[in-house]
Amino acid sequence: MSLVIVGSVAFDTVETPSARRERIVGGSCTHCALAASYFTRPKIVGVVGEDFPAETLAFLRRRRIDLKGLNVVPGGKTFFWQGRYGPDPNERETVQLDVNVFADFNPEIPPSYRNAETVFLANIDPDLQEAILRQVRRPRLTAMDTINHWIQNKREALLRVLREVDILFANDEEIRLLTGERNLIAAGRRVLDMGPRYVALKKGEHGAMVFGRDFFFGIVSHPCGEVVDPTGAGDSFAGGFLGYLDARKTLSAMAIKRAAAYGSVMASFTIEDFGIDRFRTLRKSEVEARFAAFRRMAAF
Amino acid sequence: MSLVIVGSVAFDTVETPSARRERIVGGSCTHCALAASYFTRPKIVGVVGEDFPAETLAFLRRRRIDLKGLNVVPGGKTFFWQGRYGPDPNERETVQLDVNVFADFNPEIPPSYRNAETVFLANIDPDLQEAILRQVRRPRLTAMDTINHWIQNKREALLRVLREVDILFANDEEIRLLTGERNLIAAGRRVLDMGPRYVALKKGEHGAMVFGRDFFFGIVSHPCGEVVDPTGAGDSFAGGFLGYLDARKTLSAMAIKRAAAYGSVMASFTIEDFGIDRFRTLRKSEVEARFAAFRRMAAF
Secondary structure, X not given: OOEEEEOOOXXXXXXXXXXXXXXXXXXXXXXXXXXXXXXXXXXXXXXXXXXXXXXXXXXXXXXXXXXXXXEEXXXXXXXXXEEEEOOOOOXXXXXXEEOHHHHHOOXXXXXXXXXXXXXXXXXXXXXXXXXXXXXXXXXXXXXXXOOHHHHHHOHHXXXXXXXXXXXXXXXXXXXXXXXXXXXXXHHHHHHHOOOOOEEEEEOHHHOEEEXXXXXXXXXXXXXXXXXXXXXXXXXXXXXXXXXXXXXXXXXXXXXXXXXXXXXXXXXXXXXXXXXXXHHHHOOHHHHHHHHHHHHHHHOO | OOEEEEOOOEEEEEEOOXXXXXXXXXXXXXXXXXXXXXXXXEEEEEEEEOOOOHHHHHHHHHOOOEEEEEEEEOOXXXXXXXXXXXXXXXXXXXXXXXXXXXXXXXXXXXXHHOOOOEEEEOOOOHHHHHHHHHXXXXXXXXXXXXXXXXXXXXXXXXXXXXXXXXXXXEEHHHHHHHHOOOOHHHHHHHHHOOOOOEEEEEOHHHOEEEEEOOEEEEEOOOOOOOOOOOOOHHHHHHHHHHHHHHHHOOOOHHHHHHHHHHHHHHHHHHOOOOOOHHHHHOOHHHHHHHHHHHHHHHOO
């Protein structure tokens, strides 16, 4: 059991209608790895600058996340994102983006990662995603995420990667842009013709759906009366989803449903605090208790 | 088992991005009663003009809907609504509204309706909703729907009715306007303090949620790749929900969940055709098959 995650490790400045946090630790890779760490041993591939806090690295190691593939660039500055959420936590605006050391990010997979059973290509340039796939030997399961930027500006490369992966993680807007379909059900099904076996559609407060050939699963979000910080919810969803599947070693319909439910549970914890803070205290027993309650709720 | 439904019986002109239908039969009462007719014997209270088609009345009777409480005003014209849907079927605009005979609607419950076990006050003036409640003897279950117009213009009357009913049916916008809460989970819980035991939140393509004291249930919508006409989906949801509960005679947590699932199934059929047309061919076996598939889908 081993899950390699490639993506951003970052500083985020987050504004919500009620609060603001400056330069807290974020990044798709970080959130995903932390969420996955409750199920499996994630190995991350990414890059940070010398300004990245040693305390965070120590925390990630305590969560048994393998950092061999995390490159620390001497004198470099870590990727920085600043975003603002409106009253609807599903909507956000990027205020500032400094790619910094990410500009020259050319991910290299450490030899000890090459036999990974599961590989997640978080949101990065699809050319890099493709390069990663060339460096791993026969993973059992591959998945990718992306954003509107690549769908608009690197469509061909993106479609190439899409043909090779098993699962696409995307949100409403992305899946509509990718397919030109407004109806989410039609859009989800349409993506299956582009290659992947499954499409995991993240709908924020409205839950998630998973489309497959002869397979559909929909789940509402765990009811959350106060979203503190939506950042990282989608990456935590992917982390819980793939961490669970990596540990389970099956792609049965039931495993896919439970993966989506665990993904949803991990996202529901992430948004309870800023950045990665909820993971600092979250115990596996809390994850299991929420999953069990969620499962009871959903059955009728 | 008997379900009294009070609301509008109407003509609708419906425009969707791909089609337009002139003066087809609609109305909250009509949709709700048709959906409920798959579970129980609905009795409707409403008013139409002389222009209302005898064919439709015959069809409602064939579905074993009791029309004793449907007043036909000699020389009168039936309530007319014209609406336009954008690409997002959750959003609609009222183009024209002629209340016609509905202007003097003063609902009177036929004596044979007075022992109804279940009463649904579909969207009408809350003063009329209150008057109805005074005319029925101890129903086991009462429910209401409303719209923004009454929340804004008849808040006090609405709050009085709300204190007396067991279930409020509302959509996102209405529940936010009623409570001043943007977060739907917080809003749903807040309504419970206003009186009802349950709040059924209709979220269109995103499914539905039911809030109760120590109770929460969320369900996605049945996956529909092409919404033909969203009109009546919410009323069909309420019809399936209440029709099922009226037949089941229990308000156990499981019964409420299944009621919501049946509501969701009935709504999913309604939107497959214009107006009430899907009900013309829909068989109970199709309802049960979709419910069973929905239930298997949701379990994990």
